Structure formats: structure tokens, C-alpha cells
Amino acid sequence: MRILRWLLLPISLLYACITWLRNRLYDHSLLKSRSFQLPVVVIGNLAVGGTGKSPMTEHILRIVKDTFQVAVLSRGYGRRTKGFRYVETNSLATEVGDEPLQIKRKFPNTTVAVSENRCYGIDKLQAQHDAILLDDAYQHRQLKPSFSILLFDYASMLQPMLSLPTGNFRDSLHESKRAQIIVITKCPSNIPEQVKEDIKTRLAKYSAATVFFSRIAYQTIINGQGATLTTEELANKSVLLLTGIANPKPLDAFIRPLAEHVYPLVYSDHHDFSAVDIKHIQEKLQSIQATNKIILTTEKDYQRLPADFCASQPIFYIPIQQEIVHQEGDTFEKLIKEAFSRA
Known part of the structure; x- marks a missing residue:
């Protein structure tokens, strides 16, 4: 399988060129992005899956749910339905997707909805809520968020970042410039200080985002x-x-x-x-x-x-939770609350 993926490197180069061009068209407003009056906070990644977006969504909800009326909006990956739907605690994963259903069952008083058209979903939700939290929309450039949180798996930062299909990345590291916060997830218990600084230095070439590190905290x-x-x-x-x-x-x-x-x-x-x-x-x-x-x-x-x-x-x-490490949890919470306070 690894050999096959390397044989597909020419396709990866073509894919990288297409995604680069698409992003530049949005950057220069040749393709239109839509913004909203209320805070719209996006969680996303550049790679395909496995960075911990749902645990991060839950972590952020714990920070803001008692202060702001927040709605969670997701595409509802894996569902068999289409269009906008509210998620209920008795919904089926085939109707709304497993991750939105998990979030709704853990936060039953929070509005959770799914829509493949994120702008339409925000239109449906904004009148009744103070802010919208999207759990996987970093590449959804039709939407211009007020604040973006970008996640990288720790292991991915220690190896070359190759585009699909040879690698696992949908976008290049250059696209991290749009993020205000970057979180390196699934970190080991003890990260060598030099590795931590190397990761920050690598990201600083592309982004001015504040960088945090987190680990998986397994629950009961x-x-x-x-x-x-x-x-x-x-x-x-x-x-x-x-x-x-x-x-x-x-x-x-x-x-x-x-x-x-x-x-x-x-x-x-x-x-x-x-x-x-x-x-x-x-x-x-x-x-x-x-x-x-x-x-x-x-x-x-x-x-x-x-x-x-x-x-x-x-x-x-x-269950699992995201845990910000190196005693930086308070700083992370402060930035998140500020993001949701923006009009």
C-alpha cells in the first residue's frame, strides 16, 4: 500500500496545485466567501481525519456553554440523509452522523445541527444563538469564519506533509495562515523541549497563530x-x-x-x-x-x-477529552472566550 501511494505522487502534485489555486482564488476574492454578524468559530485540520476535532468541540463547549448560547453545526459525516437537520438525543447515527449524535447526547441542552451547506445552516441557526461552532469546516472556503482553530496530530508534525493520495493532507502547511489558534493534538506525556520548539518554529514560517499542545485524557x-x-x-x-x-x-x-x-x-x-x-x-x-x-x-x-x-x-x-498541557489551559480558555465574545 505504501509503494502504491508513492506511485501516485504525480497525482498528489496535481492535487496540490489545484487546492493551491482554489485557495488563492478565495484569498483574492475571485471566489466569494460569506461572513456573518455573530461569532462563527471553526475547528478543522489540514489532514484527513484523526486529529481529534470532536473532543476539541466538546472541550470548547465546556468552556463557553454557560456563558453563550452556542449552536454546534456539522456536516454529519457518514449520515444517509441530506440537507439541514436538528440532532436529537434519540436520533440515529445514520440520520445525523455519529459525532454530532455523540455531542448532542453529552450536551443535551446545546443545539446541534447538521448541514452540508454550512452557510445555509448558519442562516437557520443564527437568530436564536449568540455564536456558531463548526466542527470541521476549515476547507469550507465559502464560509468566512470570525475565528479558526486548526488541529495537527503530533505524529504528523514529525514527518513530511504530503498531499493526497500519497500523503494524508488536503491542504499545504501554507494554509495554516488563516488560523488564530493551532493545537498539536495526541501529544505524548513528555514532549522534549527541543521538539516542541522545532514544531513552533516550523509553524511560525506560515502562521502567526498561538500554538498549544494537547493530549488524550481517557475517562472512566x-x-x-x-x-x-x-x-x-x-x-x-x-x-x-x-x-x-x-x-x-x-x-x-x-x-x-x-x-x-x-x-x-x-x-x-x-x-x-x-x-x-x-x-x-x-x-x-x-x-x-x-x-x-x-x-x-x-x-x-x-x-x-x-x-x-x-x-x-x-x-x-x-470517553475521551482534550487536555491542554504545559499549564497553558487558562490561556487557551481566555482566547476561546474572547473568540465567542466578538460581534
């Missing part, structure tokens, strides 16, 4: 009925680790030292679990030769699993 394991599972209890269990996310390796690495045995079952990101898949999952669980066994999945994957399956199986999920 829980099931659909609210029962929790401690790490001490996990130590005596065999775990079928079910994932359908962009990069399951960090979760696998986190769980392995905690459980007696771990059996990974990996699907593609946003995988739509079919009846055949559910039967396969049940068979895999039954094949584990242990009496004390569970299925453990991510919170995002849990949204897409059938409710009757979750009710009948020993299935738990593990």
Missing part, C-alpha cells in the same frame, strides 16, 4: 446503563477491543497494560455496522476462551451500534 469506562468499570476491574477481564476510528493505535496502547488480554477488532473510520458485522462481533466475543470478558469500544463507535445489541451484550465504551 462506562456502559449504556451508566455502570462504570474501574481499571482494577478491567485487570481481570479479557477485552474484545472494537474500533471504527481513524487511528485506533493510541487506544490499543492504553488498554493493553490494563486488561488481562486484548483482542483487537478493527473497522474503518465511521464504519456503518451491518447485521453481518454484528454477527461477526458476537462470534468473535464467543471465541474468546474466558468467562470474564467484555466488548470495549470508543464513544463514537458506540453511537453507531444497534441499541438492542448494546443492551444484550457486555459492552462498554471509553
Whole structure:
């Protein structure tokens, strides 16, 4: 697969040229972008998936939800519907997408909506809200946000950034100039100071954004009925680790030292679990030769699993949060509150 991607390098060069031209047309107003009177805050990335946009959306909501009437607007990736829809706690992931559904269930008093046309979605929401938070719209240049937060996976900063299809990047690093905040996500516990400075220096060539570093903070394991599972209890269990996310390796690495045995079952990101898949999952669980066994999945994957399956199986999920590191959380919160205060 790696060799094939390198063979596609000429296509990557063509893709990079097309995206560069498109961005310059917007920069010089030859293609039009629309702005709004209320604060419109965008979270996004330059790469394809896996940088932690949904945990960042939730982190920002925790900061602003008690001060501002904020609506979250998403494309609703993976849904089978079209157009503008409000997300309810009893919606299905196939109707609204797994990530918007997860956000609505965690923040039931917050308006969450999906629309592939972001400007139309803002038109529908702006009269009843103080601000709009978009969870994946950095490349949506028809919209001109008042504030942009750009995310980079830590590992991606340590290697060449190549355009699709050879690499994973939709835009070049040059496009980071539009961001006001850049967050390096999924950082290890101890980042060497020199690596941290090298990353900041690399970004400073393209962007004046304030740079923060964050890590994944795994929360208490829980099931659909609210029962929790401690790490001490996990130590005596065999775990079928079910994932359908962009990069399951960090979760696998986190769980392995905690459980007696771990059996990974990996699907593609946003995988739509079919009846055949559910039967396969049940068979895999039954094949584990242990009496004390569970299925453990991510919170995002849990949204897409059938409710009757979750009710009948020993299935738990593990929520995650973004945590700004190096004692810079207060500075981050201050900048976020200022962003949402802008008229």
C-alpha cells in the first residue's frame, strides 16, 4: 500500500496545485466567501481525519456553554440523509452522523445541527444563538469564519506533509495562515523541549497563530446503563477491543497494560455496522476462551451500534477529552472566550 501511494505522487502534485489555486482564488476574492454578524468559530485540520476535532468541540463547549448560547453545526459525516437537520438525543447515527449524535447526547441542552451547506445552516441557526461552532469546516472556503482553530496530530508534525493520495493532507502547511489558534493534538506525556520548539518554529514560517499542545485524557469506562468499570476491574477481564476510528493505535496502547488480554477488532473510520458485522462481533466475543470478558469500544463507535445489541451484550465504551498541557489551559480558555465574545 505504501509503494502504491508513492506511485501516485504525480497525482498528489496535481492535487496540490489545484487546492493551491482554489485557495488563492478565495484569498483574492475571485471566489466569494460569506461572513456573518455573530461569532462563527471553526475547528478543522489540514489532514484527513484523526486529529481529534470532536473532543476539541466538546472541550470548547465546556468552556463557553454557560456563558453563550452556542449552536454546534456539522456536516454529519457518514449520515444517509441530506440537507439541514436538528440532532436529537434519540436520533440515529445514520440520520445525523455519529459525532454530532455523540455531542448532542453529552450536551443535551446545546443545539446541534447538521448541514452540508454550512452557510445555509448558519442562516437557520443564527437568530436564536449568540455564536456558531463548526466542527470541521476549515476547507469550507465559502464560509468566512470570525475565528479558526486548526488541529495537527503530533505524529504528523514529525514527518513530511504530503498531499493526497500519497500523503494524508488536503491542504499545504501554507494554509495554516488563516488560523488564530493551532493545537498539536495526541501529544505524548513528555514532549522534549527541543521538539516542541522545532514544531513552533516550523509553524511560525506560515502562521502567526498561538500554538498549544494537547493530549488524550481517557475517562472512566462506562456502559449504556451508566455502570462504570474501574481499571482494577478491567485487570481481570479479557477485552474484545472494537474500533471504527481513524487511528485506533493510541487506544490499543492504553488498554493493553490494563486488561488481562486484548483482542483487537478493527473497522474503518465511521464504519456503518451491518447485521453481518454484528454477527461477526458476537462470534468473535464467543471465541474468546474466558468467562470474564467484555466488548470495549470508543464513544463514537458506540453511537453507531444497534441499541438492542448494546443492551444484550457486555459492552462498554471509553470517553475521551482534550487536555491542554504545559499549564497553558487558562490561556487557551481566555482566547476561546474572547473568540465567542466578538460581534
